[in-house]
Amino acid sequence: MEDLLQTIGICFLAGFMSLMLKEKSPTISLLLTVCAAAVLITQLFFSIQLVIGMVQRFSDYLPSMDLYIGTLVKVLGIAFISETSSHLLKGVDQHLLSTIVEWTGKIFILIIALPIFYELLQRMLTLLPGTL
């Protein structure tokens, strides 16, 4: 709870400082917002690490699913990094670049996750009669 309040407080602080700078030096004001976002999200990762550790503990119970859980965590990482970067770029008014970052993230998620779909498809085919 303290961390949440701290984050909200720092967001307000950065917002007010950015508002103060907006009149005179708009570029530095934008960079201040971006820096605040980057710093706060980096801090958030120490909490996300706990969640990832719990997901890893699930994989201890399911040794055959180890590969899938690793892929799942990687997909989660790509989704997070591309979403955050795209929003950071939207924050500095670069909508075109943010769209490109989003699509790159989607394609790389597909590249990582398609082997799993392939394996799923193969398992489903083994269930169908007459395909083996």
Place this chain on the structure above:
Amino acid sequence: MAMDVDTLFKIAGVGLVVALLYTVLEQVGKRDFAQWLAFFGFLYVLFMVLQALDTFFTTIRSVFMFYQ
């Protein structure tokens, strides 16, 4: 969870000083100097932001097991 608020205050301070000096230099008539000052202030802040982004990306790569 120790927040890195110093960087934010540093950026805000640099922004304020640059804005102030820009106004003063423009009033004095040194518009050329003022624009260089704004440019270098921007570069300085940009380096700080890039450091924060670098920390962010490194943390993501270590948390989501991309080094394995």
